[in-house]
């Protein structure tokens with residue numbers, strides 16, 4: 001029997017879409033995304049996908065039922081503090097924060113000394129309080145943490161925040177960030193060599209997909225007299241490709257630019273005399 005890697009992903013929730021999209025962009029085909037599926041086998045890569053609740057993923061990986069998993073770092077560390085994080089995936093970014101009622105005055109973390117805090121992340125919170133020499137009473141609850149202060153269960157909460165609108169609509173304010181999280185790939189300890197090889201193959205593809213997503217291919221025309229100035233603006237992988245155009249005294253320049261710098265660069269290129277600028281998505285980018 002050929003070896004396969006078992007990948008645990010969230011069945012339905014905030015991580016599901018991006019996790020499956022990433023696997024697909026890596027060229028791994030596991031059929032349609034019919035709901036209710038618990039398992040799917042890839043037809044063109046030695047992998048099997050298990051669809052699970054996110055909370056169960058670290059445990060399944062720790063027990064070796066799944067070889068690797070995609071999960072929020074918050075859940076990975078809370079459930080299994082020594083988990084192996086093999087890759088930070090960059091999506092589903094959020095933070096675990098302490099929040100208190102809007103009307104309360106806040107000075108610093110010592111305000112929580114001896115107080116009740118409701119959370120679904122008792123371990124992450126406990127570590128943070130310990131590191132900061134504060135002792136509080138942690139109440140573990142599994143959902144609707146944000147209503148705890150208004151029903152008198154706790155003075156403050158420690159919960160996942162993304163936009164902050166949930167806190168706001170519950171009359172709470174964020175006062176400390178306990179942990180910053182993003183989706184991560186975790187793996188079991190001591191994967192057999194063959195599975196480790198498959199994992200490396202997968203990570204190679206993920207890197208290629210993600211660097212392609214962060215970059216754009218750019219083509220432009222410029223008078224030869226402007227080439228030196230334009231080359232200074234283009235931070236290509238090595239140096240830009242420069243090709244002569246049929247029109248005398250003009251060239252075409254090709255390069256790769258980072259999405260973050262995109263608009264600044266375009267503006268500078270135009271000011272430097274670039275014309276006919278084309279920006280094209282890159283499908284895969286290797287090395």
Ligand code: PRT
Pocket residue numbers: 010011012013014015052053054055071072073074075092093094159160161162163164165166167181182183
């Ligand atoms: O059913 P299952 O157990 O699999 O899923 P779940 O409901 O436990 O998890 P899910 O799908 O809600 O979240 C999965 C992971 O997404 C989390 O573990 C985080 O790593 C990440 N993530 C990113 C978030 C958020 N953003 C987020 N905003 N997880 C939860 N929230 C919740 C938060 O709990 C709070 O209720 O959204 C609310 C806050 O959002 P804002 O935008 O109002 O601040």
Ligand code: ZN
Pocket residue numbers: 053054055
């Ligand atoms: Zn969950």
